[in-house]
Amino acid sequence: MAQHDPSHEGGDESKVGVSEGHAKKEGFDANEVIFDHIMDAHEYHFLDITAADGTKKPIGIPLPVILYQKENGFSVFMSSKFHHGHTIHEGYRLLDRHYMHENGLDTLKSASGMAVYKAGQVYAVDVEGKPRPDVQVFDLSLTRNVTQMLLALALLTWILVGIASKYKRNGVGKAPSGIQNAIEPMITFVRDEVAKPNLGKKHERYLPYLLTVFFFILINNIFGLIPGSANVTGNIAFTMVFALISFVVILISTNKHFWSHIFNPPVPGFVKGILVPVEILGIITKPFALMIRLFANMMAGHIIIICLISLIFIFGGLSTGIGWGFSPVSIAFAVFIYVIEVMVAFIQAFIFTNLTAVFIGQAFEGEHHEEGHH
């Protein structure tokens, strides 16, 4: 794990150079580094090389951009065509933070106080080459997060289907071998500790869903821990989709007992007026909590690690000696948090799955109760 940190360091070290080259006064901009790491992007950006004349040359992997606009239809091209926000391609511009700053776009606020432009997003441009916030562009690009997620899922599917064929080939007479040994305890854990206690007899119906959720989140958590990779599970869009799916599954699983409890709680009439809205809100807050919990946990870990690494460069900005002197402390803390993050990757996948199972169980709880009476 310690091996990864120097690579982070390397990446950030060059960024220091960038910032210095780009705007000497600013020094090291930790905020930018952190947000570059946490947020989605249209390319894998590893480091910048500062040339002798002070111009920076970013090193990274460009990714496919897929855009849809009512007037133009679909446009598909590689993100390298944008030249990191310096050029317009097929009537679109990728808004770079520096471009926004230079043109005063980052301080523009709409009537409701929201920022008009967002850095890192693609906007349609007018004839003069100015971005138009009024034109809605649907960005279906295979961004950093999307490609990483797809890669992780391809690996996950390959592993699991491979294991499945192994089970089919060997039958039950043979002991599990290889990666089967690593995956099998997790499968049995989800089945015996998550599905069975919460869902009882119906657990077999929900097991494929719960297992998929668990492994989907887990593999993306683990992939997010690879240095330089994207922070997929710490992205609100990702967790929102999973929360929505949970919400739908919970709603499908509800029974009469559940709804009667919400719209006609067993309390005196005047309390009903208060309790019914609370109960209705409760339906929504459950998946909402799921969404925020996973997002916040995964993002926080990433932010802490990158902050610890950034500290070296903040101190380095004061004095090179302090920067070097502080680096062992910073690395030690980063390694410590990194180890915790590995644990958190598993714990959060488990918590999300477990709570989903708990909420589904609550949705048809009444049946169990009635069954118990008979």
Place this chain on the structure above:
Amino acid sequence: MDLLTPSFGLIIWTLLAFLIVLFVLRKFAWGPILSALNERERTIADSLATAEKVKTEMAQLKSENEALLAKAREERTAMLKEAKDTKDKIISEAKEQAKFEAGKIMADANIALQNQKMAALTDVKNQIGNMVIEISEKVIRRSLEHKSEQENYIRQLADDVQLLGKR
């Protein structure tokens, strides 16, 4: 604020990816894996139950064997005792028989001896009788001839008898 704004593209891709992965894994991974796991658990449970059954059967068999062995041992002891009794009986019977036979042989021998003795005695008696008769005849014959001679003769005869007796 950018952090909390979900991007449209990622939502679509995540949703699509999840649905596809769910479908694929459900069909090609979870089905076979879970059924295999269930089957294995069932097999293990069955095997354990069978092992338990076999164990009890074994225990039963063992106790049966022990009982059989004890019985066999008992029988052997009884047979040995019987054999010994028979042997003793045969020996004592043989002894009795031998004693009886010996007694019988002795008795026969005694009788034979007695008979021979009697025969010998009879013979001796007869001979003596004959001698007596002979001598008497001669004596009688002589006495009729000479008185002195008669006496000498008697003496001679008596000597002869003596001689006879000495022999």
